[in-house]
Amino acid sequence: MPTPSNAIEVTGLRKAYGDKTVLDGIDLHVPAGTIFSLLGPNGAGKTTAVNIMSTLLRPDAGRIRIAGHDPATHADDVRAAIGLTGQFSAVDNFLTGGENMALMADLNHLDRREGRRRVADLLERFDLTEAAGKHATTYSGGMRRRLDLAMTLVGNPRVVFLDEPTTGLDPRSRRTMWDSIRTLVADGVTIFLTTQYLEEADQLADRVALLDHGRIIAEGTPAELKRLIPGGHIRLRFAGLAELESASRVFGASTRDDDALTLQVPSDGGVRSLREVLDRLDGAAVEIAELTVHTPDLDDVFLTLTGRPDTAILEGANNR
Missing domain, CATH: 3.30.70 (Alpha-Beta Plaits)
Known part of the structure; x- marks a missing residue:
């Protein structure tokens, strides 16, 4: 239900490419200062939804509010309020870590003093201070993802979209990223997360929605979704x-x-x-x-609901 405390409000969102419907009227409401995870099989429409909410794509229909702003009429206000870390790193390999961060400070129109302070704080937070003078091409996968997230935060966004942020990372780097995400939420940032790792959603998300064939087929807390599946x-x-x-x-x-x-x-x-x-x-x-x-885990939920939709199960999920 839309409320003033929601950082993200999406109602009836639709997007199609020719005769292929990617998003078929989805509704999403994410309270401020929480982590919301959107799960779904490859091609379900997760990245399309993120790209629309972050102003990179225009929807065919639907009402959207991000941090109180409509992307269709106030795209600049939305962009000023959000950060986006996509599936593929936005790091420039020809620059050092520090230069990548300084570039983001310039793009966010921070004055020189504020920019230096913000960059230094983020480099320290993400344990990148010692590597700041090294070219990004020398960074490990985990360091690149940390730098990518740090760059996203230079503008001090209130809402951060993380589109599969830990894909390809080893378990230690993944857990380091999880700690960074939890710290952001503790500071009041709202996180919208898509992920291939169901354990990640289970560990991080306050609420989870399952997207399949362009529709939200279940939504709830991880515990609520697990209780929908027999076998406990x-x-x-x-x-x-x-x-x-x-x-x-x-x-x-x-x-x-x-x-x-x-x-x-x-x-x-x-x-x-x-x-x-x-x-x-x-x-x-x-x-x-x-x-x-x-109890069943989110893997069981994912495989059951996307592989063998059961009307009674889905109705129970959507009535929560």
Whole structure:
């Protein structure tokens, strides 16, 4: 629902190329100071949506507000409020890291003193001060992505679009980038993230939307989306066979493993479900040695909803 606190408001967004519809009337509302992740298969329209919101493309239809501005009528105001880090680095290999940053300060019309201060602060924040005098062509993949993000932040944007920012990075560099993103949000910046890595969305995003064939087919917190998919369970381990036998009588629809002394009870992983299991065990005076909750991950959500759309599942997702 559109509200004044939303940094991004998109309603009925449509885009087609000839007879191919890329975006088929999508709605997105992103509260300020949060991380929103747009997931979808290759070709689903994620980059097209980002390019439209960042003024690089014009939509065929729809209402858009970015930081309170309409890209169709106030594109310059939108550009002043946003930063964009695309799939491919915008770093100039013929310049040093510091020169790339100084160029961005000039493009953002910062005066010389403010520009130097801003560049120095960002180089330090992204651990690039020592490498600032080296040509970007010598940078590792992780350093280039950090420099790319630092360049995006020179203009002090309120909304940052990150289009697959960690593609090709090793796990350590990816986690370093995640820390940088979390720091930005702690400072009040709104992040709109597209990614190929579902773990990334799970780790970072406050809310996730799944885009497929040009439509939003599910949206919610990562936890909400995981609860839509069957397969979650609570695993109970007992000290002895007697306790396992007693618990088996309490939970008829369960999977029993006598060797491991465990019982798997179907569950959506929610607090209410967990409380119900514990109450039933308590009522039957059955002691447990260990309890673990297992829920589907975003990979399961992605594969289920994009590979085998289920009307009931999708309606449940969109009604949240």
